[in-house]
Amino acid sequence: MDYNKLADLLFGQVDKTPEYWEEKFPERNLPEGAQVTRMAPSPTGFIHLGNLYSSLADERIAHQSGGVFYLRIEDTDAKRKVEGAVETIIEVLKYFGITFDEGAGIDDLVRNVYGPYFQRQRVEIYHTYVKDLVKRGLAYPCFCTEEELSAIKEQQTAEKALTGYHTKWARCRNLTYEEIEANIKAGKPYVMRLRSTGSEDREIIFQDTVKGKIRFPENIQDIVILKSDGIPTYHFAHAIDDHLMRTTTVVRGEEWLSSVPVHYELFHALGFRMPKYVHTAHLMKMDNGSKRKLSKRKDPELSLDFYRQDGYHPAGVKVYLMTLLNSNFEQWYDKHPDSPIEDFPYSVKKMAQSGALFDIAKLHDICKNEFAKLDPQEVFDFLKTWCRTYQPDMMDVYFADDEKFMKIINLCMGIGGKRRRKDFCYAKQIFESLAMYFDETLVPSYEFSYDNELVKTILQDYLAAYDHTANSGEWFGALKALGEKYGFTGDMKAYKADPDAYKGNVSHVAEMLRIAITGSSNSPDLWTINQILGEEVVRRRIGNVIEHLN
RNA sequence: GGCUCCAUGGUCAAGCGGUUAAGACAUCGCCCUUUCACGGCGGUAACGGGGGUUCGAUUCCCCCUGGAGUCACCA
Numbered sequence: 208m209d210y211n212k213l214a215d216l217l218f219g220q221v222d223k224t225p226e227y228w229e230e231k232f233p234e235r236n237l238p239e240g241a242q243v244t245r246m247a248p249s250p251t252g253f254i255h256l257g258n259l260y261s262s263l264a265d266e267r268i269a270h271q272s273g274g275v276f277y278l279r280i281e282d283t284d285a286k287r288k289v290e291g292a293v294e295t296i297i298e299v300l301k302y303f304g305i306t307f308d309e310g311a312g313i314d315d316l317v318r319n320v321y322g323p324y325f326q327r328q329r330v331e332i333y334h335t336y337v338k339d340l341v342k343r344g345l346a347y348p349c350f351c352t353e354e355e356l357s358a359i360k361e362q363q364t365a366e367k368a369l370t371g372y373h374t375k376w377a378r379c380r381n382l383t384y385e386e387i388e389a390n391i392k393a394g395k396p397y398v399m400r401l402r403s404t405g406s407e408d409r410e411i412i413f414q415d416t417v418k419g420k421i422r423f424p425e426n427i428q429d430i431v432i433l434k435s436d437g438i439p440t441y442h443f444a445h446a447i448d449d450h451l452m453r454t455t456t457v458v459r460g461e462e463w464l465s466s467v468p469v470h471y472e473l474f475h476a477l478g479f480r481m482p483k484y485v486h487t488a489h490l491m492k493m494d495n496g497s498k499r500k501l502s503k504r505k506d507p508e509l510s511l512d513f514y515r516q517d518g519y520h521p522a523g524v525k526v527y528l529m530t531l532l533n534s535n536f537e538q539w540y541d542k543h544p545d546s547p548i549e550d551f552p553y554s555v556k557k558m559a560q561s562g563a564l565f566d567i568a569k570l571h572d573i574c575k576n577e578f579a580k581l582d583p584q585e586v587f588d589f590l591k592t593w594c595r596t597y598q599p600d601m602m603d604v605y606f607a608d609d610e611k612f613m614k615i616i617n618l619c620m621g622i623g624g625k626r627r628r629k630d631f632c633y634a635k636q637i638f639e640s641l642a643m644y645f646d647e648t649l650v651p652s653y654e655f656s657y658d659n660e661l662v663k664t665i666l667q668d669y670l671a672a673y674d675h676t677a678n679s680g681e682w683f684g685a686l687k688a689l690g691e692k693y694g695f696t697g698d699m700k701a702y703k704a705d706p707d708a709y710k711g712n713v714s715h716v717a718e719m720l721r722i723a724i725t726g727s728s729n730s731p732d733l734w735t736i737n738q739i740l741g742e743e744v745v746r747r748r749i750g751n752v753i754e755h756l757n
Numbered sequence: 758g759g760c761u762c763c764a765u766g767g768u769c770a771a772g773c774g775g776u777u778a779a780g781a782c783a784u785c786g787c788c789c790u791u792u793c794a795c796g797g798c799g800g801u802a803a804c805g806g807g808g809g810u811u812c813g814a815u816u817c818c819c820c821c822u823g824g825a826g827u828c829a830c831c832a
Contacts, residue, residue: 249832284831353830369759370828398830418762434830441832465761465827488763489825498824530781534770537781559770561763562825569769569782579795619794626795683791690791699791714791721792729793 218338232451241274243455252292255509267553278310321452333439348397349379399433416485417558426468450479458485489562518593518634523574533557578631593634643725652726663756675742679734690716723752
């Protein structure tokens with residue numbers, strides 16, 4: 208068959224050659240060792256933890272080496288397109304401190320010289336290379352229908368043969384020029400397939416950056432490279448784009464490992480050098496006692512929106528992901544708690560080989576630590592920003608008095624105390640724990656561990672003698688004295704030595720007040736809370752409880 | 758099922774032929790403490806199984822088992 212003639216029949220409109228594109232997108236002029244990485248999502252706008260996880264690796268690899276990190280949109284599947292997705296992707300990643308140097312949505316004409324960065328705008332490029340493959344007898348049109356394909360598969364299954372479009376099963380492989388021409392004239396839809404030169408008996412040796420040396424049988428599948436609408440499949444676009452955009456390192460999930468033989472053949476057929484691959488282990492989740500890959504459909508905690516909605520601080524999420532990404536990060540971070548993550552010497556050699564179970568408890572611990580590193584103003588700003596978008600109707604309650612809110616933050620974080628408290632985890636949880644400071648959100652409690660009459664008497668007595676201007680020491684002294692009056696000792700040692708000798712101790716009296724004022728038996732320092740609430744509120748709340756006990 | 762990857766406490770993991778097998782989270786106990794937190798101290802808890810190689814295997818090789826991924830005109 209005359210392949211040149213076939214190429215003209217199929218791609219007559221293509222007037223460029225591979226050389227043209229090679230010249231247009233030359234090797235990047237970068238310092239020795241600089242890596243070019245990319246994030247290449249489909250434009251669903253759904254960014255999940257796995258995406259963040261690998262873009263963190265991408266970003267570190269590129270920027271630590273003085274290279275380039277760019278964004279390419281893989282919009283080859285029309286079904287996956289969602290309006291505004293690119294903006295969402297850029298914005299969400301930016302929230303987590305990851306920015307692109309180049310690519311889709313980046314307004315930098317000087318740097319954006321390897322585009323277009325939307326695959327649908329690159330069809331001319333893809334067709335140039337497919338035409339070239341056809342000329343060399345390495346690609347051919349396939350007219351098989353869906354029904355024919357599944358019939359082949361059925362028979363293969365019955366014969367226990369390797370499924371797929373390959374070897375003798377690849378019917379359209381041997382179509383004559385005349386048959387092809389007739390099919391096209393008849394308007395039959397077709398895809399373009401690679402004419403694989405692989406053999407099951409041979410193997411390829413592939414070097415993965417994190418998994419090491421891997422052997423595979425050669426690819427023998429005549430995979431689809433151009434879909435019937437002329438748009439390339441992922442595999443083909445990957446080869447063309449990463450070559451022409453001069454990507455040096457591809458970070459992707461290990462679900463791609465099994466298509467390495469396909470990519471290997473594609474790159475070689477095209478005459479391209481393969482990039483380095485970093486196949487990352489999956490984030491896993493425990494489900495009914497067994498591990499499985501986190502799924503975007505089943506697991507809401509996979510969505511980054513989930514973390515934003517609940518108000519997780521981006522630093523916490525990022526640090527947690529880093530601990531999973533590099534096994535020695537956590538200890539480095541312990542030693543350099545105040546250093547920016549960028550100072551960490553990131554190494555692909557230290558990436559996990561196996562999938563880590565996503566551990567929300569660990570995330571929480573890290574978030575608490577991250578909050579404890581922020582200064583009060585940062586916490587204030589973060590909470591206010593979060594509240595404005597996720598609980599707008601509560602703005603008037605929490606932020607009616609900025610000064611009061613700031614005092615609460617200081618108290619809850621232990622600012623000014625001996626040590627920082629670590630109560631703050633994520634915004635939603637924080638605001639829940641702040642309910643006691645606002646009349647609108649207070650949940651009163653009338654559950655006391657002592658007889659209601661006694662509680663009432665003590666509260667009344669407390670109220671009668673309450674001096675809001677007393678300092679912390681004076682206030683506690685008064686509380687002790689009050690307790691003594693009713694048989695609650697202020698001497699903890701004496702109480703511990705012989706608890707039965709007393710009705711209780713001063714902590715029990717404090718508990719009554721705590722419940723009366725905050726609705727909870729647990730809270731930060733009561734005196735400070737009183738000061739934040741103000742005399743009027745304190746008196747009113749205690750009064751309400753007394754009334755309720757009547 | 759074929760192909761491939763993975764395998765140290767409940768979880769994340771250090772280890773890279775000889776160790777009392779780190780550390781963090783979680784958990785439990787004690788201390789500190791007017792509650793809660795914070796903090797301090799301590800405890801429970803691991804090399805999946807079987808063969809080799811070796812003077813010696815958690816470490817190297819093989820098999821088994823277990824877990825995961827993938828087998829589309831989706832990426």
